[in-house]
Every structure is written in structure tokens, then in C-alpha cells.
Amino acid sequence: MHPLLHLSETQRAVISTAREFCAAEVTPFAPQWDRDAHFEPTLVQKLGELGFLGMMIPEAYDGLGFDTVTYLLALEEISAADASVGVLMSVHNSLPTQMILKYGSEGQKHAFLGPMARGETLGAFALSEPDAGSDASSLRAQAVRDGDDWVLNGTKAWISAGGHAGVILAMARTDTPDARKGGKGIGAFIVTPDLPGFKVGKKENKMGLRASETVQLVFDNLRVPGDRLLGDPSLGFAYAMQSLEAGRLGIAAQAIGIARAAYEHASAYAAERQQFGKAIGEFQGIQFKLADMATRITAARSLLHTTAAAKDRGEPITEYAAMCKLFAAETAMWVTTNAIQVFGGYGYTTDYPVEKLFRDAKVTEIYEGTSEIQRIVIGRAGLKGR
Ligand SMILES: Cc1cc2nc3c(=O)[nH]c(=O)nc-3n(C[C@H](O)[C@H](O)[C@H](O)COP(=O)(O)OP(=O)(O)OC[C@H]3O[C@@H](n4cnc5c(N)ncnc54)[C@H](O)[C@@H]3O)c2cc1C
Numbered sequence: 001m002h003p004l005l006h007l008s009e010t011q012r013a014v015i016s017t018a019r020e021f022c023a024a025e026v027t028p029f030a031p032q033w034d035r036d037a038h039f040e041p042t043l044v045q046k047l048g049e050l051g052f053l054g055m056m057i058p059e060a061y062d063g064l065g066f067d068t069v070t071y072l073l074a075l076e077e078i079s080a081a082d083a084s085v086g087v088l089m090s091v092h093n094s095l096p097t098q099m100i101l102k103y104g105s106e107g108q109k110h111a112f113l114g115p116m117a118r119g120e121t122l123g124a125f126a127l128s129e130p131d132a133g134s135d136a137s138s139l140r141a142q143a144v145r146d147g148d149d150w151v152l153n154g155t156k157a158w159i160s161a162g163g164h165a166g167v168i169l170a171m172a173r174t175d176t177p178d179a180r181k182g183g184k185g186i187g188a189f190i191v192t193p194d195l196p197g198f199k200v201g202k203k204e205n206k207m208g209l210r211a212s213e214t215v216q217l218v219f220d221n222l223r224v225p226g227d228r229l230l231g232d233p234s235l236g237f238a239y240a241m242q243s244l245e246a247g248r249l250g251i252a253a254q255a256i257g258i259a260r261a262a263y264e265h266a267s268a269y270a271a272e273r274q275q276f277g278k279a280i281g282e283f284q285g286i287q288f289k290l291a292d293m294a295t296r297i298t299a300a301r302s303l304l305h306t307t308a309a310a311k312d313r314g315e316p317i318t319e320y321a322a323m324c325k326l327f328a329a330e331t332a333m334w335v336t337t338n339a340i341q342v343f344g345g346y347g348y349t350t351d352y353p354v355e356k357l358f359r360d361a362k363v364t365e366i367y368e369g370t371s372e373i374q375r376i377v378i379g380r381a382g383l384k385g386r
Helices: 009-025 030-036 042-049 068-081 083-094 096-103 106-117 236-272 284-312 318-348 354-365 371-384
Strands: 123-126 142-146 149-160 167-173 186-191 198-203 214-224
Touching (some): 009 042, 042 083, 068 284, 083 096, 083 354, 096 123, 096 186, 096 236, 142 167, 149 186, 167 214, 167 236, 186 214, 186 236, 236 284, 236 318, 236 354, 284 318
Parallel strands (some): 123 167
Antiparallel strands (some): 149 214, 167 186
């Protein structure tokens, strides 16, 4: 189990539990879910029963109260089995639960964190819009105060698990059209699907991550009670950006899980497939590919766990979280591309798992900040230090 990492007994037990869970509940079904673009709703309860949906929620709210390092170890395992289950777990644990935990009132924590930790309700994060992706602070969804309530109008795009989530952290403008304040004029709201004016819109038909539902959410005069506003009405964007740092560590773990699965399939195939009278793994050209895969995966994991440990010590990690996501995502893309090469023509078919891993890997270079945006974060941090 990850020889370079010094794992505690608890961390080893978490990894074993995740592996057993995946062997029984995920791996046998993932290819069919992928073919059918099927989101399996029973996974939420099953993950919740094992504590995987409350990994960093304190025990006082029925979570496991683990640190980031332990959470990421579990997330790598789940993602190696199916990246769609990985993103469900990553978004839920890194974004809505953490936002409520960090910025919510005691009442909000008591109302929402317990059910989320137990897997009774799933969390989603709604920042992006059709015309606001990388430039998220240009979002247009508008929140207007009406008595004690807020009334929200707008369309959120690309929302993972948006049609199945029971708690959605939605960002909307609280400034007014005549006095726009950019990222300082946005609030974060705890939206539940029972509120009047909540609609699930278009479902995306994706190349990968097909078992993860991705939908638009339409807020049509959505009436949100005043006690569902998270913290300060002008700081929602800052809360979202801060939480995305942890989110990026989660996506890095997901990417490492995808890459590791591809590497394991490729090395097993290289040991078996015979050409020119010997296993292709005996050819240096193939061995070098496997060596580069193993090296990049180990480097990505080492960077990730060093950064996660720094986060758990309370140190600032902004540029390092960006490096983790950038490097792990590009590793996943490179490893899955080369895994298909090791499989030759068979790798290009749906009979073998590497083409799915290749399709799943691509999104890690796109969501929670594209690779270009990660480079901007890292580049700016470097210039600031001069
Ligand atoms: C499967 C999936 C699930 C998602 N889940 C969620 C979710 O749960 N919640 C949520 O809020 N969002 C979610 N997203 C949205 C995701 O975060 C955005 O797709 C992402 O931020 C990029 O935005 P965009 O797609 O609008 O691309 P754009 O911002 O339009 O970017 C297009 C291209 O331009 C590049 N670019 C943009 N600006 C610059 C710049 N300044 N310099 C250099 N290059 C630049 C980008 O890197 C990219 O290559 C999801 C997306 C996908 C695909």
C-alpha cells in the first residue's frame, strides 16, 4: 500500500474498506453504468453507511472527523474503481459539506451536516453557468431580498449530481445591476430541491464520467428562506474559491486513481500479451512506458499528500493545490493515453477498460479550474513572491 507514504493503521483500514466496497459494489457494475450513462442512486446510501460521505465532517455531526490525507487515500481507491463515483464523493466531501462547516451558522450545521454525513442526502456545488466558467465571478444568477427571503433567478450549468442532490450550495449575485461588485457581490445559498421555483434542466451527454449526472439547474423565482444564506451575503464567491482549494486536491486524488488503474491494467496486459515469441513487457519500448507511468503517478501522489499534510497543519496551499491538480490531471491523461498504446488495437475497443479510463481522465483537466487556470494561479503566486 503506497510504500513511500507512512500510513497509520486507520489509514490502512480505510483503504481496505474502500477496496472491498469497490470490489463488491462498484467494479462489477461500472462498465454498464458507463454504457447507459446511469447514475446509481443507491450508492449514496451505501457510501454514507461506510462513512465515505462524512470523511472530514466532525464526529459531533455524525462524520468520521478524518484529516485531508486520509480522505484523499479513500478517494483514490474509489476513483480507481470508477471516476464517476469518485466525483460524487469528491464534490460532496470537499465543497458543500466543507462550506457549511466553515462558514455556516450552528443552526445550518445541525440541520444539514448530519444527514449529509450519513448519506441520507447528497451535496452539490453550483457555481458555473452557461456563460461563466473559468471567469466564474461574472456569473449572472441574481438573488434579491424579499422580506425575510431571497428570490433567486438564473441558470447554473454543469452541476454534478444536481438532479439527485438534496443540498446544493448555489452562488448568486447579491449586488444590484446599477452597482456591480464583481466577485465581491456574490452570496452563497443553501438550496434544497423542495423549494418553489427549483427545476432540473438539460442533462449533458458526456464523453466520459458518464455515470456521474451533470445537469443544468434552473432557478425560476426560487424562494430561499433567509436562514439559508451562508455567512455574509457578499462573500459567497470567496467562500467558493477557498473551498475549491480542497476541491482541487480531491480532483487530483481522482486523477491519480484513474492513472493508477490504467497503469495496473497496462502492466498486467504487458506481462501476458505475446508478440515476436515473448511477452511485450520484455521489450524495452514497453518497459519504458510502464516505468514512466509508475514514476509520474508516484510523483503526483507524493505532491498531493505533501500538500494535504500542509493543509492539515493549517498552512496556506493555494498554489500547491493548483500544482497537485495540474500535475495529477496531466499525469492521468498521459498515463491513460499510453495505456491504450500498450494494449494496441484492443485498447481502442470497449472490450478492455483503458478506453473508459482515457475518457474519464480528460475531465480532470477541465473541471474545478482548467489546466490553464491552474497555471495562472501558480504563475501569479510565483510573480507575487518576487
Ligand atoms: C463533467 C463536468 C462536471 C462539472 N461539475 C461542476 C459542478 O459540479 N459545479 C460547477 O459549478 N461546475 C462544474 N463544472 C464546470 C467546470 O468547472 C467548467 O467547465 C470549467 O470551470 C471551465 O469552464 P467552461 O467550461 O465554461 O470553459 P471556458 O471558461 O469557456 O474555457 C474554455 C477554454 O478557454 C480557456 N481559458 C479561459 N480563460 C482563460 C485564460 N484567462 N487564460 C488562458 N486560457 C483560458 C480554458 O482553460 C479552456 O481551455 C463541471 C464541468 C464538467 C465538464
